Amino acid sequence: MxxxxxxxxxxxxxxDSPGVYKFRDEHGRVIYVGKAKSLRQRLSSYFxxxxxxxxxxxxxxxxxxxxxxxxxxxxxxxxxxxYTWIKEFDPRFNVKYRDDKSYxxxxxxxxxxxxxxxxxxxxxxxxxxxxxxxxxxxxIRETVDLMLRVFPVRTCSAGVFKRSAQIxxxxxxxxxxxxxxxxxxxxxxxxxxxxxxxxCDFMAGRTGSHLRRLExxxxxxxxxxxxxxxxxxxxxxxxxxxxMEKNAVVLTDATDADxxxxxxxxxxxxxxxxxxxxxxxxxxxxxxxxxxxxxxxAGLVEHALQQLYGEESGDAVPKEVLVPALPDPVGPVAxxxxxxxxxxxxxxIPQRGDKKDLMATVQRNAQQALALHKxxxxxxxxTRSRALEEIAxxxxxxxxPLRVECFDISHFQGDDVVASxxxxxxxxxxxxxxxxxxxKGRVGDAQIWHGRGQDDVRSMHEVVSRRFRRYLQEKQKxxxxxxxxxxxxxxxxxxxxxxxxxxxxxxxxFAYPPQLVVVDGGAPQVAAARRALDELGIDDVxxxxxxxxxxxxxxxxxxxxxxxxxxSEGLYLLQRVRDEAHRFAISYQRSKRSKTMKAGPLDxxxxxxxxxxxxxxxxxxxxxxxxAATIDQICEVxxxxxxxxxxxxxxxxxxxxxxxxxxxxTGEIIEDEAASAASSPTRGTGP
Numbered sequence: 001m002x003x004x005x006x007x008x009x010x011x012x013x014x015x016d017s018p019g020v021y022k023f024r025d026e027h028g029r030v031i032y033v034g035k036a037k038s039l040r041q042r043l044s045s046y047f048x049x050x051x052x053x054x055x056x057x058x059x060x061x062x063x064x065x066x067x068x069x070x071x072x073x074x075x076x077x078x079x080x081x082x083y084t085w086i087k088e089f090d091p092r093f094n095v096k097y098r099d100d101k102s103y104x105x106x107x108x109x110x111x112x113x114x115x116x117x118x119x120x121x122x123x124x125x126x127x128x129x130x131x132x133x134x135x136x137x138x139x140i141r142e143t144v145d146l147m148l149r150v151f152p153v154r155t156c157s158a159g160v161f162k163r164s165a166q167i168x169x170x171x172x173x174x175x176x177x178x179x180x181x182x183x184x185x186x187x188x189x190x191x192x193x194x195x196x197x198x199x200c201d202f203m204a205g206r207t208g209s210h211l212r213r214l215e216x217x218x219x220x221x222x223x224x225x226x227x228x229x230x231x232x233x234x235x236x237x238x239x240x241x242x243x244m245e246k247n248a249v250v251l252t253d254a255t256d257a258d259x260x261x262x263x264x265x266x267x268x269x270x271x272x273x274x275x276x277x278x279x280x281x282x283x284x285x286x287x288x289x290x291x292x293x294x295x296x297x298a299g300l301v302e303h304a305l306q307q308l309y310g311e312e313s314g315d316a317v318p319k320e321v322l323v324p325a326l327p328d329p330v331g332p333v334a335x336x337x338x339x340x341x342x343x344x345x346x347x348x349i350p351q352r353g354d355k356k357d358l359m360a361t362v363q364r365n366a367q368q369a370l371a372l373h374k375x376x377x378x379x380x381x382x383t384r385s386r387a388l389e390e391i392a393x394x395x396x397x398x399x400x401p402l403r404v405e406c407f408d409i410s411h412f413q414g415d416d417v418v419a420s421x422x423x424x425x426x427x428x429x430x431x432x433x434x435x436x437x438x439x440k441g442r443v444g445d446a447q448i449w450h451g452r453g454q455d456d457v458r459s460m461h462e463v464v465s466r467r468f469r470r471y472l473q474e475k476q477k478x479x480x481x482x483x484x485x486x487x488x489x490x491x492x493x494x495x496x497x498x499x500x501x502x503x504x505x506x507x508x509x510f511a512y513p514p515q516l517v518v519v520d521g522g523a524p525q526v527a528a529a530r531r532a533l534d535e536l537g538i539d540d541v542x543x544x545x546x547x548x549x550x551x552x553x554x555x556x557x558x559x560x561x562x563x564x565x566x567x568s569e570g571l572y573l574l575q576r577v578r579d580e581a582h583r584f585a586i587s588y589q590r591s592k593r594s595k596t597m598k599a600g601p602l603d604x605x606x607x608x609x610x611x612x613x614x615x616x617x618x619x620x621x622x623x624x625x626x627x628a629a630t631i632d633q634i635c636e637v638x639x640x641x642x643x644x645x646x647x648x649x650x651x652x653x654x655x656x657x658x659x660x661x662x663x664x665x666t667g668e669i670i671e672d673e674a675a676s677a678a679s680s681p682t683r684g685t686g687p
Contacts, residue, residue: 004061008047014040019071020081022089026065030089035078037329039069054294055550060093075332076339083306095269095289095303105283106131106140108153108200113189114161114182115196117144117153124311131203131282146239148178150214151199154192155179202240204277204315211240255279257320258308259350259359262300263366266548267291267575270370271304274362277318286369290566302327309340317341322350322359374576383569384427390570391516394562395555397542401516402426406577407467407529408520409439409459410585416592419463420585423514424577433512436588437463457524464517464532471513472536513541520578522547522561523554530556546578605644605651612639616648627652 019039023032036042046067050058072078086094107120111127119137124130144155154161156171156179164170164183174181182192202210214237221230259274269291275283287304295303301323309317317340326349327333337345350356388400404424411417423433439459517533519525526545533541544562545554551571552561564571601623602613619637620626626634626648634645 004047004050004064007064007066009043009067014043014069015071016040017071018073018075018078019069020078020085021067021069022085022091023060023064023093024066024068025063030085030091031064032060032091032093033082033085033089035075035082037075037078039071043067043069056093056291056294063093075329076335079306079332079336083310086306087310095291095295095300104137104140106144106203108196110193110196110200114154114192117148117155117196117199129200130316131200145178147199147202148173149239150210150236151195151202152178152180153196153199154182156183203282211237214240255320255355256315256318257322257355258318259322259355259362260301260304260308260324261359261362261366262297262304262324263363263370264291264297264300265370265579267572268370268373269300270366270373271300272362272366272369273304273308274358274365275318276358284365286366288369288373296325298325298327301325302333305333305337309337313340314342317345319343320346320348322348322355324349324359324363384573387427387569387573390564390568391574394553394564394568394570395516395542395544397515399515401514401542403512403514404516404518404577405467405514406518406520406581407460407463408578408581408585409456409463410582410589411459412589416589417459418585418589418592419459420581420588421463421467422577422581422584424573424580427573429580434584435467436584437466438592439463456521457528460519460521460525461528461532464519464529465536468513468533468536468538468541472538513538515542517541517543518574518577518581519543519545520548520581521545521554522552523558526554526556544574546574548578551575601652602648605648607644608648612637612644615639623652 016038018035018037020033020035021039021043022030025031034042046053046057046061050062053061070081072081085091105120105124107118108129108131109116109118109127110129111125119140120128120130148155152173155173156164160171161183164174164181168184170179170181170184170186173179174184174186180187180192180195182189187195198210214233218230218233218237221227221233255276256278257276259276261272263270263272267290269289271287271289273285274281275285287307289300289303291300305321305323305327317337319341321337326347330347334345334347337347350359385400388402391397392400402425406422406424408420409417410420417439419437419439421435421437423430425433439462517529519529522545526543529545530543533539533543543556546552547554547561550561552563553571553574554561564574602608602616615637616626616634617623620629629649631642631645631649634640634648635642640648
């Protein structure tokens with residue numbers, strides 16, 4: 001691990017200009033590339049106290065052994081140079097999107113004498129017109145098969161084309177009218193290129209002129225009594241319309257736009273792009289990336305724009321690019337996109353209408369892609385086995401923890417404290433074994449703690465104690481445990497003994513012990529969980545904690561955490577277990593709090609609806625002030641008559657006032673002017 005001060009540039013050496021910088025490791029490899037409006041300010045931020053740096057940034061600067069920079073004249077040049085260097089050096093600490101699959105494109109080889117329509121994958125080639133990407137190759141072939149009736153462009157390979165020219169006979173498509181057969185001279189190169197250009201125009205969304213021309217030709221043929229020609233043109237029109245129906249209209253103004261959405265968690269991000277041309281979705285693609293650098297949504301969007309348009313030019317960059325968050329600053333990125341297109345590009349966040357609705361659809365696709373990526377990774381048996389082995393090795397366990405239970409505490413400013421227990425068996429979630437707890441408080445020295453006096457450490461001690469006390473009770477019931485200190489919980493039942501209920505065939509609650517208990521938190525929470533197990537005499541269950549901020553694994557009684565490699569499958573599994581416990585706890589806490597919010601003292605007042613309740617709380621500012629108001633003062637609220645005011649005053653008088661909040665550090669009573677939050681429907685829903 002290098003000391004950043006050993007390679008820190010001297011004061012005044014860094015220019016105060018736009019530029020791009022590279023961090024190299026001790027072997028000279030580029031590990032990070034970044035750009036800055038002011039190199040001096042940006043690079044100085046890396047050489048501050050390590051404790052103030054983001055964990056990922058701290059890892060980067062301690063891995064690096066040197067830094068260098070290149071001054072440019074504008075921020076747009078910095079953006080372009082950053083993209084070039086990232087592509088050239090592939091730095092390990094930069095966000096790099098990777099395609100979750102190889103997407104097929106519909107390609108027209110305009111660089112050939114006789115352009116060919118085909119399915120292409122991989123890197124794009126110069127002189128080839130691309131449409132898509134598509135989700136499946138068969139979707140391209142179905143579209144092409146319909147359009148070849150009207151635009152009989154060559155689709156055969158170079159070998160087939162050459163062979164047909166040698167023997168003087170076209171392939172089957174030439175006989176059935178789905179190829180103009182340029183191989184045998186039925187059309188000239190100019191006529192065939194015109195067909196290819198029309199094909200490209202139709203695929204690009206310029207469909208109206210072609211449809212109107214065919215329709216006019218059909219009517220003209222019918223008037224001239226050329227009914228067979230009219231019928232053929234009618235079928236051609238139907239084929240084109242069926243091809244168009246495969247891409248429904250999503251934007252009624254026939255907009256050309258790309259919509260980019262991002263779904264992310266602390267470790268990974270998924271990007272989905274919808275390519276809309278002529279108001280229709282012409283292609284879709286997605287990426288997944290590890291967040292190896294400290295980056296927010298705006299940063300992820302900027303990286304996605306660089307990767308999406310770094311090699312594009314002209315019409316491949318649309319007029320509009322809709323994103324969930326704008327890069328900061330947005331000006332250089334918009335100018336860079338305009339340079340790639342050769343015209344102005346509108347980079348913005350959709351606010352209303354069809355575009356906002358379509359963005360919500362793209363966002364759902366991104367979330368599903370991220371969930372699918374995690375599911376695929378978690379469902380791999382080999383990966384899960386390796387993850388469990390890595391956990392066993394890191395925690396010095398005798399065997400792989402086939403059953404892992406994780407506990408998390410959730411509350412809202414000390415209220416509605418709940419806990420969750422999630423179970424993973426063989427690396428997979430066992431949702432039927434999930435449990436949730438309402439924290440009651442500690443009854444030991446005749447003192448019940450609740451409300452603001454609660455904390456996560458004591459809550460963790462309580463929930464672990466309750467879970468394993470139930471486990472010991474189940475063992476006592478089944479006759480598996482007969483210690484002298486057996487907890488009360490029932491007598492042994494020889495008939496129904498065992499961890500599985502013979503009537504239902506389901507496991508008894510809390511009947512199976514885990515090999516590993518994971519708590520969401522650091523050393524204090526781990527110590528509380530270990531103490532709870534020791535008090536119950538359980539010594540065959542391992543305990544660890546996963547601190548969310550630094551992703552460190554804490555063990556009981558150890559002064560330093562265990563740091564698993566970022567690429568460790570064991571760390572990924574622990575994080576997934578922890579995140580699932582967090583999600584389950586929050587969902588329970590929110591549902592519990594919503595019931596509390598709906599049960600405020602004003603809810604019992606007959607004839608007092610939602611609007612007037614809000615008006616009362618807004619007028620007085622808190623439930624405390626409303627309770628202290630006179631009937632005349634309540635009548636001053638618009639919409640509140642005297643009879644209603646009397647009813648409100650009577651209802652508040654009957655309701656017991658809440659206990660005063662106490663500052664646990666000073667012992668002072670806190671005057672809570674926002675006490676109405678518990679009954680206000682405008683209270684936030686996040687923990």
